[in-house]
Amino acid sequence: MHILVIDDDVELCSLLREFLQREGFKVEYEHDGARGLERALTCGCNLVVLDVMLPGLDGFEILRRLRKQSRVPVLMLTARAEDVDRIVGLELGADDYLPKPFNPRELAARIRAILRRIDSQPSGRGRVEVNGVTLDPESRQVTYRGAEIELTTFEFDILEMLMRSAGRVLSRDALMESLYSRKASPFDRSIDMHVSHLRKKLNGEQNLIKTIRGVGYQFVKSAAGDGAEE
Numbered sequence: 612m613h614i615l616v617i618d619d620d621v622e623l624c625s626l627l628r629e630f631l632q633r634e635g636f637k638v639e640y641e642h643d644g645a646r647g648l649e650r651a652l653t654c655g656c657n658l659v660v661l662d663v664m665l666p667g668l669d670g671f672e673i674l675r676r677l678r679k680q681s682r683v684p685v686l687m688l689t690a691r692a693e694d695v696d697r698i699v700g701l702e703l704g705a706d707d708y709l710p711k712p713f714n715p716r717e718l719a720a721r722i723r724a725i726l727r728r729i730d731s732q733p734s735g736r737g738r739v740e741v742n743g744v745t746l747d748p749e750s751r752q753v754t755y756r757g758a759e760i761e762l763t764t765f766e767f768d769i770l771e772m773l774m775r776s777a778g779r780v781l782s783r784d785a786l787m788e789s790l791y792s793r794k795a796s797p798f799d800r801s802i803d804m805h806v807s808h809l810r811k812k813l814n815g816e817q818n819l820i821k822t823i824r825g826v827g828y829q830f831v832k833s834a835a836g837d838g839a840e841e
Contacts, residue, residue: 612726615654616640617647617673618662618688627660630715636722644668651677658722661705662688663696671699678704684725684764688713701804706765707791708801724792729764741777742819742833746770760812765790769805770830773820778832780823 614636618624624640631638639654641647644667651659651673659677663670674685687708689696697708707721736748745754751767753760762770768790773781784794786802806820806828813819821829 612658612722613637613654613656614639614658614660614722615647615651615656616660617644617651617665617670618642618660619665620662627715627718631719631722634719636719642666644670644673648673648676651683652680656683658684658686658725660686660688660718660722663690663700671703674700674703674705678763682762682764684729686718686721686725698800698804701801702808704763704766704808706763721791725764727792728768728790739771739774741774742831744770744774744813744819746774755813762809762812763805765805766809766812769802770809773828773830777830780827780829782827784827786827 612635614631616624616627616638618627618640619642621642624642628638628640639650639656641650642665644665646667647661647665648668650656661670661673665673668676670687674687677683677685684706685704687697687700687705689700689708689710697710700708706725709718709721738745738747738749740746743756746767747753748771753762753767753770769786772786772789783802787794787799791801806822810820819831821831823829
């Protein structure tokens with residue numbers, strides 16, 4: 612698997628490339644924001660590890676521009692004390708985040724969890740339609756009332772889990788373990804932010820995905836027999 616690291620810390624990039632290559636990944640890196648964005652759009656990488664603080668373009672602007680053209684998974688590196696960085700990154704379409712300083716083994720584990728989830732597409736999953744939303748796992752396309760909705764990889768997978776369980780409540784822990792291969796911590800907002808982003812993309816339809824306080828989320832199933840797979 613091909614990993615692109617965009618970080619201006621030269622020593623860190625060198626250490627990460629050495630470590631991740633030993634873990635079986637092909638790794639390249641860029642230290643400048645503008646060049647990093649260009650490389651992310653053209654190198655065909657499977658995942659981008661993106662720092663927030665960069666010269667030229669910062670990580671947020673890179674992610675904003677990248678999401679206009681690409682769904683490549685992005686794991687953001689954030690300052691440990693800056694919760695706002697994590698929230699903004701998730702709002703812009705990051706798939707996961709890791710606060711600095713971090714253990715390279717945790718980075719490798721999170722990369723593998725993201726790539727494993729993307730690659731493990733079980734056969735036989737049919738298209739599903741619920742409450743005006745149509746989701747096709749083969750093309751990874753989503754439409755709502757006939758209009759196509761652009762989703763990130765994580766947004767798509769969260770929506771699919773919720774739609775296939777329409778009418779039932781899925782806990783945050785269940786979503787975290789399925790999508791991130793780890794349990795939710797009390798301060799981890801990643802699932803919440805992805806769901807919030809999903810709601811905005813579904814034309815602000817808050818009633819499609821209900822928050823069950825203290826439990827998790829529920830995709831509302833219509834009474835007219837929607838929800839069957841084809």
